Amino acid sequence: MSLVRLDGVEKRFGDLHVLKGIDLKVEAGQVVAIIGKSGSGKSTLLGCINGLESHDDGRITVDGKVVSEDARSLRELRQTVGMVFQQFNLFPHLSAGRNVMLAPMVVHKAQGQASEALARDCLAKVGLAEKFDTYPDKLSGGQQQRVAIARTLAMQPKIILCDEITSALDPELVAEVLKVVKALADQGMTLIMVTHEMAFAREVADLLVFMHQGRVHEVGAPAVLFDAPQTPELCQFLGAVL
């Protein structure tokens, strides 16, 4: 059984039809890269998977459970699915370590010491062990994004959603974040990532999804899609970005 499965998912914002019947299966341990023009619905799709956005039609199952809107099942869902954002969204009033500790303490009711050990461990995984007491505004963009990844890891999710997590970074900071993502992929984490880093997608992803106007326009192995795009839309998109 697939870890994540979308069947005919539809989403509207008022009159705007953003997702027009999305079908997608993601197996445990798979790395899925989603590409597509701005406005094609990539972020909305990710949001539907962890319930940040409600969907209007179709069905999403994650880890065998149907995604619904009631508070209890959302809380459970979000312990399974972590998310990393383009703008990092670290909590500015908390140190890096406290950012990582917050959810384990509040949601898992972890003890202070246990969650501190966990946080140090997670920060070490992203190479920031020494930044435990540093506040976000004293960290570079790349470091902030790595703390955000550590914060997600601390909840021990089965799936991590990444929404253009290197798009807000200065070019020289992109590599350090991608390195962390690559390591996660190598350790078998299931990743669904929206990205503009085509070379990275080609290297790391098992499955490439091209979204166009609210539909999965083309899907397949990255090498196949990159080297032999089937539709003029993907050709055009790749021509513009490569």
Next chain:
Amino acid sequence: MVQFTFWDILRNLLLAAQWTVLLSLIAFVGGAVVGLIVCVARISKNPGPRWAARIYIEVLQGTPLLMQLFLCFFGLSLIGLNVPPLAAAAIALTLYTSAFLGEIWRGCVEAISKGQWEASASLALTYPEQMRYVILPQALRIAVAPTVGFAVQVVKGTALASIIGFVELTKAGTMINNATFQSFLVYGLVALLYFALCFPLSLLSRRLERRLNVARAS
């Protein structure tokens, strides 16, 4: 006619200024408590409380404080409560303050970016947990400066209690003026005393705001 020296006038004004301070404190503390409720209602997900708070704010911000004082004063005596002017003034000023503080604080909560809500929701925090651990701590920090700033409005607002006969600084000034006919001196002193109360608050508010901006910019 009694003869007032400059020092008599000043001493009497200073005594009365204590009542201005007291009324300000009552109104500010009371207004903060009610204002918190107004703020919570205003940002509630439930449209009932949200609309009630909206109308409450609209009415209290859309009518003169003086009329609110009159309505409290005359309204309470209508229902048979013979309240002293201090009580009527305290109630009216509390309501007035609560509407403004509630709205100021709502602005502070809404100033917290959508990303903070999304990130904390993604970490499986519930709405109360998001508020408690992520949104309010940040909102409180930006709320301090405008809240202190509004305290100035509260102190100035207490001057209207003189009109329903509560003897605070302004009323004392009027009474002394009626006895001495030294309007220029008396009202000049009254103004200076208010200034002495309000200006430090204004400065503090501005300093807090600057410090926050510096912290943000870095």
Next chain:
Amino acid sequence: MNYTFHFADVFAYGDLLLRGLWLTILLSAVSTVLGLIVGIAGALGRNSEIAPVRWLAGAYVELIRNTPFIVQLFFLYFGLAQMGLKMTAGQAALLAMVVNLGAYATEIVRAGIEAISKGQWEAGLSLAMTRWQVFRHVVLLPALEKIYPALTSQFIIVMLGSSVVSQISAEELTFAGNFIQSRNFRSFEVYFVITGLYLLLSLGFRQVFRLIGKRVFGKG
């Protein structure tokens, strides 16, 4: 509670209410125009290259913003009269409102001018305009547009604050209320109606300002 409300006793004085309403509108409108002019002058003063002018403008703003309007009113009306400068209640009321709004407008306009980027000044100056010309032709209108919402709120505050000028017997809306309740002894009903009229005024004025804003700046 077995009190019967007598609102008819209030509306019997309809023409008095209307006269008061009209004077409130007039006072507010005139003091807004004059107050804005004072505010622009004040903002220029606060940015002046001459230090004493800056200090004077700063002292004016701080003094007004940190004292109650009613005390300013009494000082101008009674205090200045004692010094030999006698005004009618209406004149004193208008003066107090202009002086008061002027101080707030100074800060609002100043914030607006500061919000216009240095680039605009530099672009204007490099086109060989004088500072005054840049201010007049490049900075002023965009600055006014930026501060328009704040000015609107301030106007409403001044309009509501004008109820205080009834205390020196300027015959605006609240004064009409005071007069009526001294005749019919229906204090609560009278002030209830007056309060409702003020609420209508502030809602109405906000609409009017929105429409004017649309016309002048081309958006709401």
